Amino acid sequence: MYAHGTSSHIPQPPHSAGTPYKGLRAAIDPSQIPSPIDAIELDREKWEEEPYPTLPGKHAPLSTTDYVAIDQGNSSPRYVRMSTWNMPSSSRLASDCEVPIAAVIQPFADQDPREEPVPLVETGDLGPARCERCRGYINPWCIWVSNGARWKCNLCNHETEVAPEYHCALDSNLLRLDHLQRPELNKGTVDFAVPEEYWAPHPPPHIRPLYCSMLPDSSNSRRKPAPMDYVFAFDVSQDAVRLGFLQTACNVLLELLYGHDDSVIPCFPPSSRIAILAYDRTLQFYNLSSEIVGQPPMLVVPDVDDVFLPSTTGFFADPIESRDAIVKLLTALPTRHEQMFDTEAALGSALSASLAALTGRGGQVVVFASSIPTIGVGALEPLVDESSLYGTDKERTLFEPREETWKDIGEQCAAEGVGISIFLGPARPIDVASIGLPSSLSGGELYFFPRFDPVRDAPSFASYFRRLVSRTTVYSGSMRVRCSVGLRVAKQYGNFFESAAADLEFGTIDADKTIVVALEHARTLDDRQYAFIQSAILYTTREGQRRVRVHNLALRVVTLAGNVFQYADMDATVSLLIRESIAKLPSYRFAQIHESLTEKCALILYAYRKFCAASAVPTQLLLPEAFRTLPAYLLAMMKTKPLKGRSVTADVRNYYAHKIFAMSARSVMQHLYPRMLALHDLNDDIALPGANGRVDLPSLMRPSHLFMESHGVYLIDNEDAMMLWIGASVSPQLLKDLLDVDDIMQIDPHMLCLPELPTRLSTQVRNILAHRFAQRGYTPKFTVVRQNMDGAEIEFSDMLVEDQNNAAMSYVDYLCLVHKQIHTALTTGASIASHSGFRSMPW
Template structure:
């Protein structure tokens, strides 16, 4: 089986373009995987196992914040948890280490050495890897030398006064190392500041809030220089995935720095005002990122039966043509959204179904070349009313958002917002025109409220304290979200915990995201997908406070957060309420690809302003419309199309 199959006989069967084998498509959905032959390997050679290269910023800001020490300490533990398919067998992933500021330091950690050796590359304009033997090594063979290195790095740079850093040469160095080793892999880059040192990819501070809301705003989301786009192309060709961990205290131009991670199927993690005391989020994200199963040097192709075709793709990847989605790295946290267009008659005799096939050719963490096939059969209908009854509003919003966020690179934000409203209005107007009832089907009633949430998002309607970097970060984050993630991101989950039944495993029924739904005597958990807030009403009962916080009075609750919103740790108490609440928090965290900090918010506390920002049905302090105001202000385009009783009331 190969990814170059063609559908035949009305879409029920597909045929390999090379070996001519024919496979029957089952009625609904299935997936399977094959080991690929050497014909599907790069240069007709069986691939080497991948490598992980850890590249740590050791400039003054990085050392002073404690980031260098924490990362080095954590990496010593994570050496035992490199990805592997068989937990009983050691990982085949090799590792290498680089530190950098204005120059790069490569480390020889060969097992025969008594201690690690540093090699410095100061000519960052003409980057090269100064050593091959001893740079990428097996952990089991070189553990003693590696641990010695990780212990020494914080000491070596403890007194540094170097404040300038490079960035593009760091990626180039990792790429060249993987090329020299003839393998795919991932770069883990831990970075703190805008790369202003004289080097390829040097950037300047272009944060200009005067451009927000103007036609020039789109330039702020475009990469500052073209160098990173070209570098990303080289990385994809080699199967070099880049994950970027940012620890900034000021503007770092995320829109530019994220180009290579996003294009290679990597991830960006951002921790503003990083503190050693509040490091849980960064460490948990790093642990998950290192351990998760991955595919490398992947190519994805989507094919369909007659009448349907794939026309557009959204996500973190690179495309050199219109059909092949190229991913230097592919993991469980990435979603590729595909737009299909119905532009021809469906095939006769297909049983009323349309077929889609997704084939992914990739290299596993063990170095095996594999082919994974996903097939899906979708029922077709001839009546528009049937289509509306079976559509999924969450999926529509996920697609519209990704389309809108990408449009921000070429269109003014106002144009993008208006386009979203018009698209929603067209959907509702089409239903009203083609069907007799004025009321929308149940699955579509929430479309206007979700649309308003998207329009009020910090990317399309930034809050006063939302930086350009935060907007760029959220924009690229949403581009790779699946439907469940984007749903809770735009419409957070609000649970009244004071109504929780500790005798069962069920969760309390969620309430609408509005301040009028909050009771002063209640306790509420709000999940956004990126944060968790525990809101405590001023009149909460003494028993409730005792069960959760171990204190009898509202005034005795210590939220434990300062100016930098440090995470709150719930006390471990021996009562059913405390156990279930902590279980819910951990359950929510396991459902999301990024660790969610828990912040306790006392009623009328200063942090309550941030909490209320996520009550998305209310008007926010930066001009974002409440749901009712949104409907009234778009009467002609939305409310009229919904019809009497069609809105979510």
């Protein structure tokens, strides 16, 4: 511990302006208001030793907790998390409670290493048993009748005859005798290996095809599963070369394919092939055949408006067999274009060519782009000054594609089983709203490095790229969520293409992607029965097997508001509310979206007071246990980059909107309310291996300057950026132990990682960072900030979400505002719902 004898709390660091509270309010001690940290720490203590059994009727661990789930017929909350684990019996009760009903589904979430892997069920030519009426899959909640000859679907109550090959007699408990030997009858999450009828179909011809196909029409209406292929498309225009973006992309790809010394190990999937193309004013295709000696031959397509593949020979290659050709090409590509001065890059045409290469087989496209595409397919005009659009009717156009072709690219990729991930390293605005749409619709991902600097951005670029290639990724996905009688799907949020049949189509979907499904009542539910939800996603693995992953959930049905609130889940509720808010960006102004969030917060807390604590005095602020810190998270939503005040560019807003739309519940919670640690105050035994080999992690602190001291060193992490703030009065010994300097002026503000020192503090902090890397699989950008010395302190201060900043109130003031609305409604009977025109036409 390096704390001084007297505490000296710091004034608020420089920040983007906030909004003061209007009117009088009582003096409130910030340390006495509900803290998200308290709930996070209590939950962590509870579940770090105790496994979580998934049967209905228990509180699920928070998404921020590392826990071990035991699948007892219900899927782990890691895969499916509900906004309330007690389903309201009627739409009236749901409306009274104001708690939205939603499922947060992360089909391929990374498991805790202590958990059993998802079982794979081989079904042969028969395929998995399915309901004849609703097509739901067999699961642990089905009922067996007629001595096992029929089974009753838990979703639609229809009885289906059992195939003779699948028949088994029942025991005295009306369970099959082979119940324990069949994972699909006792596990909530299973994978089914499926026969040919489940192969991905070839999509019908498009009215507006993006390319001239050279492939013959397949006689088979379905495509045979095969290992996932990759196309890497490099922007070789002047900006990409000048910024060092092209050089960095080529270097990192080489490391992922073949490693580097002993420090970087290769991680590319061994069963996959790759293709490489480059683009500027033309498209440049390379023959990577293993027979090639010297530099790979290049075929150029000069007509970027009429895209076609000049040849399919040698375009895809095995990285091991064609190592010489690939290394020579990636090494030569940056230097080959150093003397080229092409300022234009046909990004849309490169995507069309990549789609043409993967048509009929599916796969993944990884694109590197630095220039706005002003020529070729989907050509865009350079952006006008966007500040002139704010506050006008044209403001909403900043959040919509300016050219419909980008939507067509995304839809055709999703239909063909092709996912697009784009690394953006622009020097100037690049119109993320347009060119990011193919990624959003195909289930891919965006990575954004504005004003790319190789020294500053290369480490995080490499980390994100490695995570993209190494995480669980599948392709040609099609997903449907089914509910039991009385419930229906109302809305679905995420990065996918929703077909006319309401199926979700994914070119690719990976371990980090999450879908949020809002549910509503179709009729009253029977509180003597469970309510059921089943998610099924049909996909092809990276190794080339066709499977269905099924998640099942049984929920208790309740008739009292108190029971709904008792088992409400804030993580899932927040995940839904932020997606609903971001979805409003093309239709509503920021102030209206903020007003809607505050109204929703007040309505939920008012409903609890009205139906669960009516006898309490109106002046008392009573909060349901599950939603004690809901105001903190809703305020944090207003401070996120997509939704905050006007100091954020449209590209940044659209990038974060794309990112948040597919975030897991854990990532959403940690992005909204950053994790903050006081490094100068660590106990001697924390974050070091104990006698049992386990590493205990330190407690977090609240992200507010009110709890910081000028002699402190603090680490803050919001999943996207990690910052180390060093107080002006810091102890020289602490600096020596952590950074190997003894004066704050000697600190290099441009350092990209902490030095590896033999001191206890250095080991503790590096263990904490290693744990966070293991949790999410990548390392975000790292920045060192010195108090009152570095410009990045503004960004650090804006991450202190409890403070008054980001064009919004402080947490204390916001809590007063919400309480005032609830108090007014309780004492006057006035409606909390605003009448300021939010529900009228906004533009």
